[in-house]
Every structure is written in C-alpha cells, then in structure tokens.
Amino acid sequence: MRAAGGAAVGRGPAAGAGSGTDQDQGQGAPLHVPGHRVAVRDTTGAGDTFTGVLAASLAAGYDLVASVGRAVAASALAVRAHGARAGMPTAAQIDEQCAAGSGIGGTS
Numbered sequence: 001m002r003a004a005g006g007a008a009v010g011r012g013p014a015a016g017a018g019s020g021t022d023q024d025q026g027q028g029a030p031l032h033v034p035g036h037r038v039a040v041r042d043t044t045g046a047g048d049t050f051t052g053v054l055a056a057s058l059a060a061g062y063d064l065v066a067s068v069g070r071a072v073a074a075s076a077l078a079v080r081a082h083g084a085r086a087g088m089p090t091a092a093q094i095d096e097q098c099a100a101g102s103g104i105g106g107t108s
Contacts, residue, residue, distance in 0.1 A: 033068050036076035036102045045084025050075040053094065073097040 053074040057067035074094045078087035089097070 049078040
C-alpha cells in the first residue's frame, strides 16, 4: 500500500499564486494534510472527488482544516476502485475514513 496523495494549502490572499500553495503570507504557517495509506487501483476521479468534497464540506460549515482533511480522506477512498463513479465515497464512508486516520506516522 502507499499513501494516496495529500494536500498543502496556503492561507492568505496569494495562496496558490507564484511558487505553489504552501506559502506563508504572514497569516499563519502553511497547512499540510498527509495522504491516507490505501491500496490504489485507479486514480481516475480522485481530483474531482477532492474538489467536490472540499467545496461541499466548506458549504456545510466545516472549517478549512476539517474540509481539507475530509477531501483528502475522500480522494483516498476514491482511488480504491476502478473508474470515477465506482470510487466516489458516501458521506458516511468519508466520516469513517477521517475517524480511522491516515495510517501515516500515527497522524490523522
């Protein structure tokens, strides 16, 4: 098994500009969320899953850190099946994966 991705998110108005998303714009250190250790079968749809879950989590009122964590967990679940649609996790599966943690260095 290997870690399925991860995320680095910059905080501040220029996050994502210039040299990448892990910039410090004087508003706090970059946020790093590790990937989850899963058996990867197909990466099709992982980015779409990440983006959709990130947007849905933010819209549901989760803060940025929790939303990114949910998106990373969801995309880890998405790569365990073949094809984009078959891998899309349910909200309950995302909650379960978040509760289980990443399996990387004992962090979640």
